[in-house]
Amino acid sequence: MGKLLSLNLGRARASAHTDIGRTAIDKRPARGSVAVAAPGPRGTAGSSGSGIAGDEVCDHRFHGGDDQAVYAYGREELDLWQRELGRELANGVFGENLTTLGVATSDALIGERWRIGPQVVLEVCATRIPCRTFAGWLEERGWMKRFTQRALPGAYLRVITPGEITAGDEVTVLSRPDHALTSGMVFRALTLEPDLLPLLLDVRELGAHQREHAAQRLRR
Template identity: 65%
Template sequence: MSRILSVNVGTSMVTDYSDAGSTGIDKRPVDGPVRVEAPGERAFGEVGGSGLAGDAISDRRFHGGNAQAVYAYAREELDGWERELGRPLSNGMFGENLTTSGVVVSDALIGERWRVGDGLVLEVTSCRIPCRTFAEWLGERGWVKRFTQAALPGAYLRVITPGEVCGGDAVEVVSRPAHDVTVSVLFRAMTTEPALLRRTLAASGTLNPDHLDAVLRRLTRT
């Protein structure tokens, strides 16, 4: 059964490894239900943060906003990282809002829609690109390179129909686009395999606008 294992939110903590001076990457499971709705376009101030009520987004230059309202990561992929790193990784450790079970997250199609629980509908928009904050938070040598090589980035999602979510909610894929651009393909195109960039344009209608701009800029240079 495809389901949400845990819903994870974070509070802002002061740090010296984020340009913003603080980070909300420390996401921890909470008892639900948690309200999920579109946070607005990314901007400094009260809008453009996380789509989950009570979840902190510190650096809104690169995180949060409508196209990155929710971040999901599969428990199966966390388990793989546990084996590789030789350490436990709790739900939320990668800064994900939704830790899933039985959901194909990194291989989900851009534009794929999920119904979560009774009414919440989310749409896959893009991949996570690893940053210094993520690397410092995990404390693993060469983490950005290792994460990039694995090409298991997890998925960002936008809110199509707001609703509530809690651990145990079922996840159902209710629609899939006709193209073959997965989250992993997009990630590889933007990191290690630029030959895939043109292929990602098939998903341009639902792709995170920031990532689409980045793809177009890179294509003009090739």
């Protein structure tokens, strides 16, 4: 059993590091309870993009939607980066909605289900791939290469049961599938270890965009 240390929301702000000129990667801890619900498929009319009420998604071409409804990153992993970079990293600084403690995020199995608080159930379904917005936001030289080599991507989750959550809620792993594919393995397959790509094709819980991307790369 783990803990939700903070629930983080982002508002759109101007950015020179994104094609559309704005980003909501700057996420800050929210106060009180916040509603969680499936936002709908990526890019559909009326979809907020985020599964967290009050959280914005700016570039709907590549972010948001049901398979990227909620992004989680472990405080343990932030602490590792904090020591390596020699700077303080606050909860939410990686653009994560959920900063957790005592919960495997990068090592979470695709299809693993978490209950947060008394109501909400989420399912791990995709990995994070770093982009230039992330690099520009952190202002660390060679950041995309460093992040990729470390292969600690956190995890994206879809909403199975909506409800409300708040900082301090318990996070319980309800179930795990019988395969071994983790968010970190998906990340490695899609970046530096293409030999792992075949493992992505048969895991139905993996988000369609990343499963299809793996299939396209294998066809090439």
